[in-house]
Amino acid sequence: KKKMKDVYPASTESSLDAYKAAHAASIADPSSYWSKLAKEKLHWFSPFTTVQSGSFSEGDIAWFLDGKLNACYNAVDRYCHPPFNRGEEVAILWEGDEASDVRSITFNELFRGVCKIANALKARGVKRGDVVTLYMPMVPELAMTMLACARIGAVHSVVFAGFSADAIADRICDAKSKWVVTADGGKRGGRNLPLKQIIDKAISKGDCVSIVEAVFVFEHTGSGSDDMKSEKDVAFDELIAAQRPYCPCEWMDSEDVLFILYTSGSTGRPKGVLHTTGGYTLYAMHTTATTFDLKKGDVFACVADAGWITGHTYIVYGPLLNGMQTFMFESTPMYPDH
Template sequence: MSSYAETYRNWQADPEGFWRDAAGEIDWFTPVDKVREMRDGGLADWFAGASCNTCWNALDRHVEAGHGDRLALIYDSAMMGKVKKFTYAELTDKVATFAGVLKSKGVGKGDRVIVYMPMVPQAAVAMLACARLGAIHSVVFGGFAAKELATRIDDAKPKLIVSASCGLEPGRVIAYKPLLDRAIEMASHKPEACIVFQREMEEASLVEGRDFDWKAEMDEAAAAGNKPDCVALDATDPLYVLYTSGTTGKPKGVVRDNGGHMVALKWTMKNIYGVDPGDVFWAASDVGWVVGHSYIVYAPLLHGATTILFEGKPVGTPDAGTFWRVIADHGVKALFTAPTAFRAIKKEDPKGEFIGKYDLSSLDTLFLAGERADPDTIQWAERMLNVPVIDHWWQTETGWPIAANPVGLEKLPVKYGSPSVAMPGYEIHVVDEANKQVSPNTTGAIVVKLPLPPGCLPTLWENDDGFREAYLVDYPGYYKTADAGYLDEDGYLFVMSRTDDIINVAGHRLSTGGMEEVLAELPDVAECAVIGIADATKGQVPVGFLVLNSGVDRPAGDIEKEAVAIIRDRIGAVASFKKAMVVQRLPKTRSGKVLRGTMRKIADGQDWAMPATIDDPAILDEIATVLGDAGLK
């Protein structure tokens, strides 16, 4: 196996040769001739002229190669206390059958299908069935508000929507069908049909002539032998559209192609994650997010590994030992989750007492991504699990890691607070507002030199102008990540915050992420957030919010004073950090990202809208109350 440095140099010296070699891991209907075709603005189309099918590469080819009996997908529902396993042969048959259902409803190449589903196997089946037919799926997080779903219906204009009767949250059932019906009513575009998977705990009423029952349709297609083959698609044809929040309120439809996406994801499984075919890989995320697309559904199956689709939470389903139970039960080799999941576990079980109850000998590596991984959380996980804990960094737009510690190539030295180094395909620079590279250890805007590698977004759905405006115009020659941070003298990247979380305190540009890193070291603090709020004298001043570990019985005021003192000691008086507040919990999206921007608007008395992705709206009232009690609102 090549070292990281050698592999990165090989890519730099011959990017087309590098990706041509990687493309050899994929089955092509029409072979790759041209690897990279440059277009205006320094962008590239990858493998133009070649044809392929993502479903074929994820499923059928493994069956043809004699691996049909290998486990493809394990569905583990902590919500229902239920486990169901599917071999590659079984999953291929189910996907082909559902492709027959879609085809019978008129769905074909280029048609859009919205998938509005909970974490059930049928969600993955629907995605792969679309890929089989060349239809473009757009997964919308199950339980999303009707207005948000309607917005996506109007943008994607789906021929058909696949949904379920309900989703499950700890202690409650969330009916999806009323939300779906309301969204269709609100949307200008009307889908021709909906297919609804009925769950036993909530049966949905079906609209005559528009809605169809999943099981009845599957039974009919199976009886008729209606199982269409994989359709040949251009490598540059879209596989899916995934919506991410836009600053204007209009969601941005990130487009993913077929060919480049497969090549990049297949390469990452061995080289970044150290996973081999047949290994069990678990991305503890949701299919509604990019992690679920890339590392629950597509990458593990492209690689011939076993993937876990988990319905549950890191705590509360039933306790803080759920993750360890899943690892032990299924022999997980690599776990990939968000730092917020581990902070939740650490808060409930700071001494790791649940860990000792399970055999975790199968686990080789823990990967964290989705938000900044503070050193304290990484070090806690290292102590408790005794395995390498690897922070890595990427975005919905890129689809796979920009920076990582590639354990499949070699495990590089860990620098806490850094997702390590640029992966082949990405040349990372840090620039100032004039688009000039800054010196090492100087904070600036993190950008990626064009062209982007295979697997990254080629554009936004039917919005080329919006794509250029959002990502290309601010830093000509680069892709704008909208993250801020620095590169050190060894080329390690430190992602400190979103660019709008860099605050200006009396002319000093300071990172809220750096302050959070310091606060997280306090032994009583489970997690924290720092925001900059408006100040008449200094422009902005930072305020900290602290969530404490379970069992802490010290006075909150003492801990708040310690927080102020440690920031003054580590960062200095320049930070003007004078206020920290203990809160019960932080407002987050369903994917675990803290809603700092909304908190800031509440503190500054600005107009704000309830974020569509918020996990529990009641938390914002709690934050407003705390701010009001402190005289900061």
Template sequence: MTSAYAAVYKEWRDDPELFWRKAAKAIDWIKAPQKIFDAGAGVYGLWFPDAVCNACANAVDRHVEAGRGDQAAIIYDSPVTGTKRTLTYAQLQEEVGTLAAVLRKHGVEKGDRVIIYMAMIPEAVIGMLACARIGAIHSVVFGGFAAQELAKRIDDCAPKLVLAASCGVEPNRVVHYKPLLDEAIELAARKPAAVLMLRRPQEPATPTQGRDFDWTAEVEAARAQGLFADCVPVAATDPLYILYTSGTTGAPKGVVRDTGGYLVALEWTMSNVYDVKPGEVFWAASDVGWVVGHSYIVYGPLIHGATTIIYEGKPVGTPDPGAFWRVIEEHGVASLFTAPTALRAIKKEDPAGTWLQRYDVSRLRALFLAGERADPDTIQWAEKILNVPVVDHWWQTETGWAIAANPLGLGMAPVKYGSPTFPMPGYDLSVVDDLGHDAGRNEMGTILLRLPLPPGNLVALWNQEARMRAGYLDDFPGFYKTGDGGYVDDDGYVFVMGRIDDVINVAGHRLSTGGMEEVIASHPDVAECAVIGMNDAIKGEQPCGFIVLKAGTSGTHERIEKELVQLVRDKVGPVAAFKTAIVVDRLPKTRSGKILRGAMKKIADHDPWTTPATIDDPAVLDDIADALKAKGI
């Protein structure tokens, strides 16, 4: 297949404003944009500064008005509770309009903030859309987030109201949200006026007198009274949401996404990057608490008129490694978007892909990976068992959509394993050395994006303009610093090797831990791995690899560790000074599946450390400490 990528990227390069003016025609505007970009507004300019729109109208109402109200908008599938539910676009409109009326009853209006602290259930999406409907700014905080971290976010955005569920449900436990929320509100200085609590059957939760209101009762009362909120016109430049980046220390960093640019960018990606058609089923196996959930569980698919899946479960253990394949067969998924760590979890438990044979996944056309670096071994494994294109693409919480991808809708370019392929229209990418000079082809450096960033990217950090400038813009004037390191090869393919912090200095040699991980992951017994740089008195830093083996692996840990040391020596070279490989049962990860390499490094260096707020299971860090101690580290 011939890719139209080069022609489309050139079209953007030749006239960026005309490119986005054309893309904006796919959105329903209350007042269509006349001016496309205002370079003098915001920290680097604002898109569609004179336009007026509403995100909920584009995600819900316009599909009902177009006669597609009976089409499924949301499929909820919860193996942990044994629950399935489908909401059509017409049903979603009714639910969202009613909840929006309840929010108004509690004093929430345009510009007010609402924190959403919920599990992966339809009400979380309904809550987001209800806020968008009346022009309120939502801030979703991952359900079960630690009380102290939640309190920081409450103080930062000062919500008028909190939408919460009483609990989350994990495979082997119920996570009680209500006590965490109560503690957070107690700690917060800027307390919300009210909490609307969805009381799940697994945790009825006793309401706090005078503050907590029963979600179901309030919605039923509003419905009985015929209360329904219409969509409120908002400026395209008005904030749609605040999303706090994971793993922050100190004051949280609230990424602000504007409304109009986000709608335009997401609609463009659904066709051109993901090759999904209205009415098809798109599944982003993430969580609404993360940026992937915002962009591709909620807004992207619904704006496009697709059917989205809300999955309350895991890739393995709910109940088995065939969980994803069962969902794909049962709901006719055309395109799956997940994190590499989910695939590695499946591969670890079922390396031969035998569970896949139980299901008909023939309607699946593509698998997309993002969230962390996708190692070539995992991509090739998925290609082999699924026999569909596996597309690695790279983006950030701050960007809201892909910086680099192999755009399926434009025709796939040849795959280079380890590369998310090419920059997308809107992104002018370069790689520089430590002095800010062009690094040249195939040379490692810091990845920058020339300003302005395209529509859909962050427009601010909430109430922290100086921090935004210092964190992203000041080091390289005229550019956005991604914080990621990598290189561009002779064919223009981008290789993202990890955060700049993951480039280690071994006796003066700058080496990518991502490159070492790629080598380790190629070993047939390795399910997943992480490499960190430990402090070393002589060499400055020395790499240390943590390895999780596939189920049923034979041979001693000592043998495999020796093989991995030799493999890195053969593939990367003696310069890597790779001498320490440690087999562990599991790696510490955030709930979105990102490996917490920074925490592992602190433990290895014997630096003071605290449990990251985003960690899925804190006990894993103790296991890492024990494994290091057993090696005399």
């Protein structure tokens, strides 16, 4: 008779006792615990010298000081090469609003696509430290643009694609975001979402008029050609097509900001929460592996939206940092109703 552990082998700890021992070690000597994980699980361009500084009570925490790395490299590049050699394995499996609309993107294809988007952004002047606001449907290009920003050291700020023009304008102005990436439209539950029209309203409000320099527009529904009227509008697909499929990574300090994600604003003015590169990257990788017991060959599905931290961590960064296939879902679980 087979034992459960032989039928369902664990990916992280071999038993509950081993898990408890690892947990105890993380509490007894957190610096050693996180140092070992960071060195084993992530690729560092320059090693860190100090694991953690600051006080949790004061909130001035910093992780992996002096270390340099790149979140995109850790999530994409290294899985295309030895020792992993997963380039021809699927990285993103996407299903659109209609179940017949399916795309599979390998790690090699993801690498080339991310590099071309990164080069397109750089060609229009996006540089390290710039904030790029993303207001997009749940399509692979959303994840690819997030990774492209990480690759060149730009800070992505994803805004949930159900928010109003006023909500977008608030976030653009607060982040001083000169660059906006959107799509002509989105699809959800059988409805078309006029994303570009909403962005046009947002950037016409208050300080957004002077802050925003360019709006990069993906074609998704084919419904937005009439909306490409402003001199700020950039046909993103055309710009991307003209780029090289390779873009070098910017090696970021561990404490450099990877992304800003705003709170919902339901209890007051939305607050932009900064997530830094080293600490978040290890957190996303480790929690995904341990919480969901990921193993090579798994397909991981999270039907959250990338406009929230759940989607950032468990649709984009967490699975890909573990070299796993992630499932992106444009629609709603209630559609179609059959």
